[in-house]
Amino acid sequence: MxxxxxxxxxxxxxxxxxxxxxxxxxxxxxxxxxxxxxxxxxxxxxxxxxxxxxxxxxxxxxxxxxxxxxxxxxSYLPSELRGDIPDRLQRAAALIAYHQPMMQSDLVNMMGPIAYDYVRSLTRLGLVDRRRKGNTRRLQTTRYFAERFQCPHTEPKKVKEWFRQQAEENGISSQSLVDSIRELDPKVGDMDVIPDSDGTEDDIEDQD
Missing domain, CATH: 1.10.10.10 (Winged helix-like DNA-binding domain superfamily/Winged helix DNA-binding domain)
Known part of the structure; x- marks a missing residue:
């Protein structure tokens, strides 16, 4: 041979x-x-x-x-072969990507207490990294998020820029993301506060 x-x-x-x-x-x-x-x-x-x-x-x-x-x-594959992540969790991860670095407390203000369950699920799935910052946690996307969403970048700052560009081109806003999650999960509360700040560039930590 x-x-x-x-x-x-x-x-x-x-x-x-x-x-x-x-x-x-x-x-x-x-x-x-x-x-x-x-x-x-x-x-x-x-x-x-x-x-x-x-x-x-x-x-x-x-x-x-x-x-x-x-x-x-x-969509043509059996669910056990797709490794599906529920749409509601994918959209929550997208919301974090849109605002990252995002304080967990801001996500709770937007989605209600159910946000804590979402963050735990997203962390277990490897889509989101959460790190202690004062009395809350700072959330940002991971390398796996970039692979899953076919983003050409892995650094959270660049992922955010890329994701916002994609969102703008498709007419997607922070409000519409929350609304779409609420449609899939009635437990998601009304958006009380949209974060005034998405964090600073210094807050964003690159992933290995």
Missing amino acids: SEPRADAIIEALLFCSGRSLSCSELATQSSMDEEQIAHCLENLRGQYKRRRGNALQIVEVGGRWSMEVDPRLS
């Missing part, structure tokens, strides 16, 4: 990993150098884009690469 192509080896590693991988990790697993791996990844991404009706795609987020099912096909 002839030696497999370098592209095929990298493709197999992405398929079997079940998570995103950096060029450094792929280099360790394949014994190739990172420059060769970067070239293979770009070739693979191009090949997948050119294939008509392809179910899979090669995605790069923040320097990490993964093989994923085309989002347009997710």
Whole structure:
């Protein structure tokens, strides 16, 4: 049997990993150098884009690469295979991305006490990072959030800028996000206060 192509080896590693991988990790697993791996990844991404009706795609987020099912096909998959995150939680994560760094107390003002349950769920899912700040917690998005929402950035500041641009282009506001969550979950209270400040750039901590 002839030696497999370098592209095929990298493709197999992405398929079997079940998570995103950096060029450094792929280099360790394949014994190739990172420059060769970067070239293979770009070739693979191009090949997948050119294939008509392809179910899979090669995605790069923040320097990490993964093989994923085309989002347009997710509704055709059984729920146990989709790894679904409920819409209400996805929208709550989007609300945090819109305002980050966001104080948990501000989220409670917007959604009511049920916000505490949402934050716990989002933290367990790995979409949101919460850290103690005074008597409350500071919330911001994680690398997994960027991968899940196919954001090309992982730094919270850049994620916020990207997300706000997407929201503006689609006519989405902070108010409409809360309204959409309330439609899915009657336990969500009325928006009492929209934060006057979304935090400062110094408050945003980059994720590893």
